Amino acid sequence: MSQKAVGVDLDKSLGYLLKEASSALRVAMEEVLRPLGMSVTHYACLELLAQRPGLSNSELARGAFVTRQSMNVLLQTLEREGQVTRPAEAPVGKALPARLTPHGRRSLEKATVAVRSVEDRMLAGMTEAEQSGAFRILESMIHSLRKGDDGA
16 A cells, blocks of 8 residues: 655645745845845845944844854955944944944945835735735734744
């Protein structure tokens, strides 16, 4: 008696579809950011600092979904390029709060236009109501998955 292997039907897996969408979004963002000399992580770092000045390396790493080591290397590069500034010594504890420079803000402005064009392209086939619904559904999925993380 042969048993059929149990697995995930990729054609019907919402998780797989979300991963595919995430991958397609990242590729499209990399394509528009590359001519600006940026990666998605570089853009995410600048965007996070614009919205929350003074974030630490660890906070930026979490926000950009990369390791602390990767973010530290990126921050050192951004400092050398004059896009970000950090104090020589930590004002409190060990964290060096990062801030955008005017040069960093100008780079971010160009990148934001490029990234917005990708998001517009991604949403082009959807009505405003469908976009709002998709947003609510994705937020609900994230909330449900994270709820399991904290034991709630």
